[in-house]
Amino acid sequence: MANDRSCRGPAPSGWRKRLCRLLGGEPRDKNQLLEILRDAERRVLLDRDGLSMIEGVLQVSDLRAEDIMIPRAEMVTVRRDAALEDIFAVAVESSHSRFPVTGEDKGEVLGILLAKDLLAYCSRANTRPFNIRDHLRSAIFVPESKRLNVLLKEFRSSRNHMAIVVDEYGAAAGLATIEDVLEQIVGEIEDEHDFDEGAFIFKRGKGEYTVKARTSIEDFNDYFGSELSSEDVDTIGGLVVHALGKLPVRGERIEVEGFRFTVLRADSRRVHLMSVRASTAVERGGDQSGSRSR
Structure with missing residues (x-):
């Protein structure tokens, strides 16, 4: 306890300051800091949601734009020479608010292009001809290596909500939105187009799904027509943890029998939500509203 007494009173200096730092249990790296925070949560000094957000903040600086971007092949875009009717169809089908406008590819x-700029053309009273160039807004371009904490700062300063992620040759590799970055901190941001209360699997696009981790493997196999084993675990979240051999953090990915799982929401105890890309799975038609638990 001598070291304890020597560190009390006025702030120590010199060798005493270094000794107090060494013996006082101050975290020396991010992992030690996280362990202290998790211990605080176990002792109910910090609630689970607060811990999850702090973990997200600490992880954001380790993630890059390429880790969260929507790949180019899955971007919902409009061509610069597209007819207004075709653009309307894309906007209605996707329900997105922003669309990258592309050239030849x-x-x-x-x-x-912002969807709100199309509203004026919904009225029959508007006879002005549509020219997409009149509504084209500047895109911001960021490299795949851009750290998410820096990207979030740029989103805030520029007031943009979408960035085009480019590869080393300057071609679009994908896109990232401010919502994608914030979700790494606060978890999946669900809106009226996301899960209804009882849905466990939600189809977002061709071959792209969002799945709750507590979805049973039986229900998952029934939905996709797959044959994932339930011998060791009962849920999809358990399957991913078992395959990784550890509790994953947000952004971690793993492929299991033709499915690529990406963790969207997790805390220090369990996985909550995952993105699933079905590369070889049998897709079921008509399951746009999601799969419900049994």
């Missing part, structure tokens, strides 16, 4: 992004 998706790698050539010319700007961003």
